[in-house]
Amino acid sequence: MTPERLARINNMLDKRQPDLSVLMEGVHKAHNLAAVVRTCDAIGCSEVHAVWKTEQMRTSGGVAMGSQNWVKVNHYDKTADAIAQLKKQNMQVLVTNLSDKAVDFREIDYTKPTAIILGQEKFGASDIAKEMADQDIVIPMVGMVQSLNVSVANAVVLYEAQRQREAAGMYNQSTISEAERQRVLFEGGHPIVAKVCKTKGLPYPKIDEEGQIVASDEWWQQMQMTQAAWQEIDNE
Template sequence: MYESKQISSLQNPLIKKIGVLQDKSRERKKSGLFVLEGLRELQLAVKGNYTLDTIVYQGDLISKDVLFDSLDASLPRPNIIAISKEIYAKLAYRKTTEGLLAVAHSKPHALNELVLPSKNPLVLIAEAPEKPGNIGALLRTADAAGLDAVIIANPKSDLYNPNIIRSSVGCVFTNNIAIGSTSEIISYIKDKNIHCYCAALTASKNYTEVDFTTPSAIVVGTEATGLSQEWLATSEQNIIIPMMGEIDSMNVSVSAAILIFEAKRQRGFSS
């Protein structure tokens, strides 16, 4: 049975530590810890085999029984600490969440340790994504489509930014994610004989005319600058989504979703 302690002071060192981990990427990287918020996010982190260090909860918003039922008894037991309404209001990003935050250990996401579960993989590669909301949306799409991996090239934001966790609704914990430089990732997909299809405006073919039924990587860049020349030189075929209006591009997460689900359609929505 889990037991819980109580904290009622905003000056408590643990409460200050949680605040720093939420705000400072440098501290997250240095400590190897991050903060997640919400019951669904906690459940997905447990499902993703993340090691929990500490959970703080507000008893008026969530019962100990519900909280304890969300944990895996086979995993190392986290510290469980009750906090006051004042502390929760100070720490919570979302005032409508279920009354809990957790400190968890991050994973390395090394490219050389990435294992693709399928012999015919479908992978999303995002080069230099900047906005946490876009990264979170990409991860939600990848989870919905059951992609074999999401690979982030030259990231501009650390993966455990609270805004990424929040916008991904915990899908950062459910995806098979790796991080590397563009050159490292190109070497990786070539070694795995994965075909590279880059979303680009030039020398492009309609995305519905491309065969995604073989091992494929769909590569997307930022809305502002697109993909680097290194990716365009690697691309087996640039792909484009026809536009019917006045603009020539869409939000990167929307574009990626269209491309990914076309690939899944061609594969009969199988893995």
């Protein structure tokens, strides 16, 4: 890993917002999935959550989101399980839903740990999502259409969250865990070796301050390559 790439990855990680996330509930169109994850990366979300209604959606959706290598995707079969996991992290769970109790999305305090539910393209959020969410939010609209594309709605809300967090100085202090930093540094800085680790079921080694792999001779033997061979590949 070059010093330039190491600095770029670390700078990105320093601005990550691990307590800001999105839950995609049944979103299945490839361009929407990719756009949502791309926006999450741009905003600084370190992970997103996805509920799949069918195995086919899980397979195709995973491929669509796989192009985004910098945001961790957590997969679920049930909406209730996903929301329960978010609430365990003390997140306020918001859902876009036009109801009597809905508030303008800009009235929310996004400096709090927050997760935003994005419903399926055609039918929106499910009844269980609306029931379990802490607050309904709406994006005001004065035109003839009644809703935005799901990926556009995601961007609108997340950039309001980004604006509030930027004003509060939340992008000036690193809050990502060291374990997550190490994972991203290894997978993003040494993708070829990371792929071999996954194939062989080997644990990730430590990445030092210069971006280099720190591992025992036994680990390299399990990789079936020498450290010198890796450095030659890594510098190509």
